[in-house]
Amino acid sequence: MSEIKTTTVEVRLPSRMGFEKVAMSTASAVAKLMGFPEERVEDLKTAVAEACINAIEHGNRLNEKLSVGVVLSASVDSLEVKVIDDGKGMSKKQAKPDIDRKMHGEEDPRGMGMFLIQALVDEAEWVAGSEGRASYVRLVIRLDKDA
Amino acid sequence: MQSETKSRVDQLTSPAGHAVTVLRFEGDIASTSKEAVLGAYQALPKGTIKQVLLDFTKVDYINSSGIALVIQLLMEAANAGQKVYAFGLSAHFTKVFTMVGITKYAGLFPGQTEALAAL
Numbered sequence: 001m002s003e004i005k006t007t008t009v010e011v012r013l014p015s016r017m018g019f020e021k022v023a024m025s026t027a028s029a030v031a032k033l034m035g036f037p038e039e040r041v042e043d044l045k046t047a048v049a050e051a052c053i054n055a056i057e058h059g060n061r062l063n064e065k066l067s068v069g070v071v072l073s074a075s076v077d078s079l080e081v082k083v084i085d086d087g088k089g090m091s092k093k094q095a096k097p098d099i100d101r102k103m104h105g106e107e108d109p110r111g112m113g114m115f116l117i118q119a120l121v122d123e124a125e126w127v128a129g130s131e132g133r134a135s136y137v138r139l140v141i142r143l144d145k146d147a
Numbered sequence: 148m149q150s151e152t153k154s155r156v157d158q159l160t161s162p163a164g165h166a167v168t169v170l171r172f173e174g175d176i177a178s179t180s181k182e183a184v185l186g187a188y189q190a191l192p193k194g195t196i197k198q199v200l201l202d203f204t205k206v207d208y209i210n211s212s213g214i215a216l217v218i219q220l221l222m223e224a225a226n227a228g229q230k231v232y233a234f235g236l237s238a239h240f241t242k243v244f245t246m247v248g249i250t251k252y253a254g255l256f257p258g259q260t261e262a263l264a265a266l
Contacts, residue, residue, distance in 0.1 A: 042239035049210055099248030102218050109215035
């Protein structure tokens with residue numbers, strides 16, 4: 001049986017808006033090394049950025065004493081990204097944004113991060129950490145050999 | 148860490164002879180861009196402008212907070228009876244704007260020439 005090798009890259013970000021771009025750049029570099037096409041790299045960058053923004057803003061509540069962990073695990077045919085914060089995790093999934101409701105002031109114009117994440121990657125799950133710590137979102141994009 | 152958002156305003160005339168106000172953005176569009184996006188729009192003279200073009204040619208990064216600012220701009224423009232169009236988005240952000248439904252309220256064009264030709 002052949003062994004499946006996984007290569008791991010880790011980044012720690014301060015809980016400060018803007019540093020999600022460091023995670024985006026890292027994810028982009030890893031995905032390009034793995035051979036993902038440009039379109040999928042762009043999808044991943046946006047998904048990782050939104051996951052990091054949620055972790056910084058909602059998970060760590062912009063507390064700069066806390067950091068956001070980003071762990072990228074590259075295997076032969078997929079890239080998994082875990083974005084870890086010190087929050088309690090997402091209590092419920094966001095509804096799909098409704099542009100008509102937003103345009104009529106019936107829905108907050110914000111609140112599209114989770115929707116974008118789910119729409120842009122092949123797998124997305126939110127896991128609440130034990131004792132309200134180390135919650136994470138796990139994203140996966142797969143290399144499509146047939147593409 | 149986020150690159151500052153800059154904006155400027157140009158007044159153009161479409162080939163059909165319509166006056167068009169162009170809001171040109173540069174840098175990132177994120178939560179810190181409120182003044183550059185909404186502020187720049189709100190500073191436009193009221194009452195005379197019918198068509199607004201948003202130029203994203205020099206924008207590399209737009210996150211969900213930035214998209215929310217664009218939606219707020221669209222809301223204010225709709226309330227003022229103005230039509231809004233956009234151009235210069237990358238293929239990726241064209242897809243993202245389409246996914247969140249912005250295309251229902253703002254026509255997207257590849258470039259300024261195509262946008263002006265349609266107005």
